[in-house]
Amino acid sequence: MRARIHVTRVIGLTSAVLLASGCSLIGTEQDDKADDTTVTLVAHESFALPDELVAAFEEESGYTLKISKLEDAGALTNQLVISKDNPVGDVVFGIDNSFATRAIDEDVFASYSPMLPAGAEKFELEGDDDGALTPIDTGNVCVNVDDAWFRKQGIPAPTRLDDLTKPTYKDLFVIPGASTSSPGLAFLLATIGEYGDEWPGYWEALDANGAKIVKGWSDAYFTDFTFSGGDRPIVVSYDSSPAFTLNKAGTKSTTSALLDSCFEQVEYAGVLKGDETNVEGAEALIRWLLTPEVQAALPPEMYVFPVADGIELPAEWARFAKRPTETEQVAPSDIASSRQAWLEEWTEIISR
Numbered sequence: 467m468r469a470r471i472h473v474t475r476v477i478g479l480t481s482a483v484l485l486a487s488g489c490s491l492i493g494t495e496q497d498d499k500a501d502d503t504t505v506t507l508v509a510h511e512s513f514a515l516p517d518e519l520v521a522a523f524e525e526e527s528g529y530t531l532k533i534s535k536l537e538d539a540g541a542l543t544n545q546l547v548i549s550k551d552n553p554v555g556d557v558v559f560g561i562d563n564s565f566a567t568r569a570i571d572e573d574v575f576a577s578y579s580p581m582l583p584a585g586a587e588k589f590e591l592e593g594d595d596d597g598a599l600t601p602i603d604t605g606n607v608c609v610n611v612d613d614a615w616f617r618k619q620g621i622p623a624p625t626r627l628d629d630l631t632k633p634t635y636k637d638l639f640v641i642p643g644a645s646t647s648s649p650g651l652a653f654l655l656a657t658i659g660e661y662g663d664e665w666p667g668y669w670e671a672l673d674a675n676g677a678k679i680v681k682g683w684s685d686a687y688f689t690d691f692t693f694s695g696g697d698r699p700i701v702v703s704y705d706s707s708p709a710f711t712l713n714k715a716g717t718k719s720t721t722s723a724l725l726d727s728c729f730e731q732v733e734y735a736g737v738l739k740g741d742e743t744n745v746e747g748a749e750a751l752i753r754w755l756l757t758p759e760v761q762a763a764l765p766p767e768m769y770v771f772p773v774a775d776g777i778e779l780p781a782e783w784a785r786f787a788k789r790p791t792e793t794e795q796v797a798p799s800d801i802a803s804s805r806q807a808w809l810e811e812w813t814e815i816i817s818r
């Protein structure tokens with residue numbers, strides 16, 4: 467018999483409160499910002515590429531690459547906005563389509579439109595008429611379940627969003643916060659796409675059913691999710707995640723994604739606007755992120771799909787990273803106009 471799990475919450479803060487809390491860059495000092503031989507990339511904490519690729523970029527471009535990280539794309543966006551008059555780097559990676567319009571509206575980017583590899587044009591941000599952002603990778607944020615845990619407990623795993631409000635799954639779901647996490651906001655948008663104006667009622671039911679809200683995806687997946695040793699077998703993650711949860715024989719994934727719960731996420735890179743920005747270095751780095759070598763490294767390093775066509779995926783992805791045929795849709799214009807109101811209402815619901 468499972469013990470009742472104490473529900474804790476990291477309250478989703480409104481933008482003003484979150485900014486006041488001080489989202490500091492990891493390993494960055496503003497006075498340390500580069501000369502023209504260094505290009506400073508500001509990214510979320512999940513950014514990772516092989517050292518040999520970074521070394522090749524440095525050798526071929528002549529720039530030294532400095533990487534500064536924030537915990538999540540939500541915090542990253544907030545940092546870019548509050549520091550736009552004194553930018554914390556030269557180029558940013560990891561702004562996604564749920565947060566991108568906010569950064570564009572705040573005029574933090576310089577225009578730059580590199581030649582895109584075939585296929586990448588499908589992922590350009592709708593409404594980005596000035597070419598502020600370049601698509602780099604894509605993936606779908608979906609609910610993931612630990613099938614092995616459910617089999618061991620003799621409980622049927624959930625199969626759709628409606629199931630997550632049922633008593634069977636009380637205290638079993640962990641969600642990254644919508645105001646502090648891009649996957650968290652993507653999941654909120656998925657519920658808005660699914661339930662329309664009735665989405666607050668769905669979140670009230672999730673909250674009443676013991677859903678746990680944490681700050682970011684890493685907290686949810688690597689701390690609370692049962693696959694990682696936590697006590698919650700349902701988590702908001704990605705459609706690619708099951709490719710990383712194989713059994714010891716490598717023949718079967720122990721988790722699965724609920725493919726009717728997904729919201730497509732596209733991550734972008736952009737040149738930061740500023741008098742001291744190393745524009746040439748920033749543009750060189752964005753072109754590098756679009757190269758076949760980097761695009762091929764994205765799946766195993768960052769759990770995401772490349773935007774370029776013709777990139778060979780790892781073999782286990784073909785077997786276990788099942789992609790949805792349809793995703794929940796919310797128009798970028800609606801996200802831009804309603805995101806803050808949605809976040810405020812979401813915060814009120816989970817704060818009760």
